[in-house]
Amino acid sequence: MLYKLAHILRDKMRWLWDFIEMMNSVLFSWKYGKKVKDFVFSYIPEGYKLLPIKDISTEKLVEFFDRQPEDAFTYFKPHGFDDKSIKRLQRNKAFLAYVLMDKSNEQITGYCFNRSFFHGTGFRGRMVDVSYRNKGLGTAMNKILNDLGFGIGLRLYESVSKDNVASYKSAISASQIKILKEMPNNEILLEILP
Ligand SMILES: CC(C)(COP(=O)(O)OP(=O)(O)OC[C@H]1O[C@@H](n2cnc3c(N)ncnc32)[C@H](O)[C@@H]1OP(=O)(O)O)[C@@H](O)C(=O)NCCC(=O)NCCS
Numbered sequence: 001m002l003y004k005l006a007h008i009l010r011d012k013m014r015w016l017w018d019f020i021e022m023m024n025s026v027l028f029s030w031k032y033g034k035k036v037k038d039f040v041f042s043y044i045p046e047g048y049k050l051l052p053i054k055d056i057s058t059e060k061l062v063e064f065f066d067r068q069p070e071d072a073f074t075y076f077k078p079h080g081f082d083d084k085s086i087k088r089l090q091r092n093k094a095f096l097a098y099v100l101m102d103k104s105n106e107q108i109t110g111y112c113f114n115r116s117f118f119h120g121t122g123f124r125g126r127m128v129d130v131s132y133r134n135k136g137l138g139t140a141m142n143k144i145l146n147d148l149g150f151g152i153g154l155r156l157y158e159s160v161s162k163d164n165v166a167s168y169k170s171a172i173s174a175s176q177i178k179i180l181k182e183m184p185n186n187e188i189l190l191e192i193l194p
Pocket of ligand 1: 071072073075076124125126127128129132133134135136137138139140164165166167168169170173
């Protein structure tokens with residue numbers, strides 16, 4: 001219900017979505033800000049570092065999305081990927097987003113987020129750079145998102161298309177899941193279990 005409403009607001013009533021997003025950021029920060037700040041990640045893949053998107057230049061983030069092939073976005077449409085949209089996400093304290101950076105070349109190799117809500121829920125999403133796929137980074141980022149989300153006390157959800165095999169497999173590999181709902185276009189809503 002909340003998931004559907006969020007999509008309607010985002011797509012059809014942008015001004016209201018922006019206002020709610022701003023209020024959510026304030027309330028989330030008030031309720032969870034300290035927990036997020038003090039959180040220490042227990043798992044980061046070797047050879048990579050994990051950085052919050054607020055510590056990365058907007059230009060570098062936009063470049064990361066720009067260099068991904070068009071088909072990488074078939075099932076991944078969580079937000080805009082232009083400079084303005086990314087800047088807004090970097091300011092949003094409820095959008096817990098991180099990049100995995102390859103230590104050897106300082107290149108962004110993966111992007112992941114828990115889009116969180118002040119009443120205690122988070123929706124996971126992730127993208128792995130096309131030249132770093134199938135090396136376990138997608139699964140690793142799911143573990144990172146679980147680690148943080150459950151660590152600060154959120155309930156976690158994810159919508160995934162059954163046609164997006166790598167995404168579905170990595171969701172399952174990293175977590176116990178419960179299928180909550182079958183949705184149109186072969187999508188399913190999962191609750192991620194701690
Ligand atoms: C989904 C995505 C993040 C997976 O990242 P990844 O680093 O390649 O995934 P992993 O290496 O962790 O592999 C996860 C599982 O998928 C399998 N897999 C990876 N690529 C695959 C492919 N092209 N076809 C079938 N299976 C694949 C792996 O073998 C692994 O299976 P296992 O757990 O049974 O061993 C990546 O494909 C991606 O960025 N896609 C575009 C964006 C997207 O769709 N995001 C998800 C929506 S939120």
